[in-house]
Amino acid sequence: MSVTHPAGFRASGVVAGLKSTGARDLALVVNDGPSKAAAAVFTSNRAKANPVLWSEKVIEDGRIDAVILNSGGANCFTGAFGFQTTHATAEAVADALGVAAGDVLVCSTGLIGVGDQSFRDAILDNVPPAVAALSGERDGGADAALAIMTTDSKPKESTIESRAGWSIGGMAKGAGMLAPGLATMLVVITTDADLDAATLDRALRAATRVTFDRVDSDGCMSTNDTVTLMASGASGVAADEAEFTTALTALCLDLATQLQRDAEGASHDIAIEVVNAASEDDAVVVGRAVSRSNLLKAAIFGNDPNWGRVLAALGTTDAEFDPYRIDVSMNGVMVCREGEPGDDRELVDLTPRATSILIDLKSGDATATIYTNDLTHDYVYENSAYAS
Known part of the structure; x- marks a missing residue:
C-alpha cells in the first residue's frame, strides 16, 4: 500500500x-x-x-x-x-x-x-x-x-x-x-x-x-x-x-x-554534502557542479578517491570561497586539507555502494546536499539501447 x-x-x-x-x-x-x-x-x-x-x-x-x-x-x-x-x-x-x-x-x-x-x-x-x-x-x-x-x-x-x-x-x-x-x-x-x-x-x-x-x-x-x-x-x-x-x-x-x-547502471550512490557555504544557493551550486563531473563520477566507479577532480569541479562555479582553504573528505577520510593533500588517500574505502563526499567551503554557515551516482559501463549501454 x-x-x-x-x-x-x-x-x-x-x-x-x-x-x-x-x-x-x-x-x-x-x-x-x-x-x-x-x-x-x-x-x-x-x-x-x-x-x-x-x-x-x-x-x-x-x-x-x-x-x-x-x-x-x-x-x-x-x-x-x-x-x-x-x-x-x-x-x-x-x-x-x-x-x-x-x-x-x-x-x-x-x-x-x-x-x-x-x-x-x-x-x-x-x-x-x-x-x-x-x-x-x-x-x-x-x-x-x-x-x-x-x-x-x-x-x-x-x-x-x-x-x-x-x-x-x-x-x-x-x-x-x-x-x-x-x-x-x-x-x-x-x-x-x-x-x-x-x-x-x-x-x-x-x-x-x-x-x-x-x-x-x-x-x-x-x-x-x-x-x-x-x-x-x-x-x-x-x-x-x-x-x-x-x-x-x-x-x-x-x-x-x-x-x-535505482539509477540506470549505477554502482555507487553518492551524497555530496557542502557545508559552511556563504549561502544555501552557493552550497547547491557547488554540490551540483561536483555531481556533474564525469571525471569524478568515473573515478568513483573505479574506486579511486581522486579528490583533485572535486576541487576542479567546484572551481568552475561563482560561489564565494577560497579554493586554497577547502577541506574535502571521502567516506570519512579528509583527503584534502586547506587546499592541500590531507590524509593518505589509500585509507579511503570506496567499495561500499554508499559514498559520501563532504566539502567544507569555510565561507559561512549554509549547507546543502546533492545526491548523484557514478558513471558506469552499464549506464552507457542502457542509454545507448533505450529506444531499441
Missing part, C-alpha cells in the same frame, strides 16, 4: 499494451474525498510534454479528482495530435468517473516522439478496465506503482503515519535523467489530512526543493516530470502545516533516494 494507504483513495494498474514486455503500463489514482484539494509541480524544462501542458492548467484551481498515468510513451513533441490525445484521455477518465475533465491530471513517461493513433487507442480503450479495477479485490496501489515504471528495476513506494491521525502515501518512477527541476520521474502523493490547496502547494514546494530537486544523477533534465499531491480530508484531521511539511519532506526524501539507488 502506498497511494492507497491514506483513507479516501483508490488506485489501479492495468495492461494497455504500450510496453513491448506486456507489463502493466496504465495507472489510475482517484480521490474519493470529501476534499479534492491538490497541488502539483512540474519540470522546469522549456520543452514540456503534452501532459504537462495540460496538467499545468488543470492544477490552477487547486482541485484534482483523479490522476491517470501511462508508461511506454512520453507523448512529447507529438504536435497537436498529441495534445488532443491528452485531452481525450482526461475526457475518457472524467466520463467513466462522473467528474470534470478539467479536474483530471494526465501524466506520461517513456520515449519522446511516441504518441500516434495506436498510442491513443491503447490508452483510451483501457480507461474502462482501469476504472473497473478500482473496485477489484486487489489493493490497486501496488499495481499502480508497477504500471508507471519504465527502466526502473523496482517500484518506489513510501508511507508515513502521523500520531495526529492522518497519513501520507506516495509512489514514484524514475531511474535516469535525474537532474534539477525534478527528474525523469512521475510522483503521486496522497494524504487524508484536511488541508486546503494553498497549504498543500506551500508544503509541496518546500519538500521538493530539498529532495527531488537535489537528485542529480546524470545532469540531464526530462520533459515530463510531475509531482502531484492530493488531499482527501478523509481523516477529518486538520494537520498542522509545519508538521505536515516535515512529514511530507521525509516521504519525498525517501522516494528521492529510492530513485537515486
Whole structure:
C-alpha cells in the first residue's frame, strides 16, 4: 500500500499494451474525498510534454479528482495530435468517473516522439478496465506503482503515519535523467489530512526543493516530470502545516533516494554534502557542479578517491570561497586539507555502494546536499539501447 494507504483513495494498474514486455503500463489514482484539494509541480524544462501542458492548467484551481498515468510513451513533441490525445484521455477518465475533465491530471513517461493513433487507442480503450479495477479485490496501489515504471528495476513506494491521525502515501518512477527541476520521474502523493490547496502547494514546494530537486544523477533534465499531491480530508484531521511539511519532506526524501539507488547502471550512490557555504544557493551550486563531473563520477566507479577532480569541479562555479582553504573528505577520510593533500588517500574505502563526499567551503554557515551516482559501463549501454 502506498497511494492507497491514506483513507479516501483508490488506485489501479492495468495492461494497455504500450510496453513491448506486456507489463502493466496504465495507472489510475482517484480521490474519493470529501476534499479534492491538490497541488502539483512540474519540470522546469522549456520543452514540456503534452501532459504537462495540460496538467499545468488543470492544477490552477487547486482541485484534482483523479490522476491517470501511462508508461511506454512520453507523448512529447507529438504536435497537436498529441495534445488532443491528452485531452481525450482526461475526457475518457472524467466520463467513466462522473467528474470534470478539467479536474483530471494526465501524466506520461517513456520515449519522446511516441504518441500516434495506436498510442491513443491503447490508452483510451483501457480507461474502462482501469476504472473497473478500482473496485477489484486487489489493493490497486501496488499495481499502480508497477504500471508507471519504465527502466526502473523496482517500484518506489513510501508511507508515513502521523500520531495526529492522518497519513501520507506516495509512489514514484524514475531511474535516469535525474537532474534539477525534478527528474525523469512521475510522483503521486496522497494524504487524508484536511488541508486546503494553498497549504498543500506551500508544503509541496518546500519538500521538493530539498529532495527531488537535489537528485542529480546524470545532469540531464526530462520533459515530463510531475509531482502531484492530493488531499482527501478523509481523516477529518486538520494537520498542522509545519508538521505536515516535515512529514511530507521525509516521504519525498525517501522516494528521492529510492530513485537515486535505482539509477540506470549505477554502482555507487553518492551524497555530496557542502557545508559552511556563504549561502544555501552557493552550497547547491557547488554540490551540483561536483555531481556533474564525469571525471569524478568515473573515478568513483573505479574506486579511486581522486579528490583533485572535486576541487576542479567546484572551481568552475561563482560561489564565494577560497579554493586554497577547502577541506574535502571521502567516506570519512579528509583527503584534502586547506587546499592541500590531507590524509593518505589509500585509507579511503570506496567499495561500499554508499559514498559520501563532504566539502567544507569555510565561507559561512549554509549547507546543502546533492545526491548523484557514478558513471558506469552499464549506464552507457542502457542509454545507448533505450529506444531499441
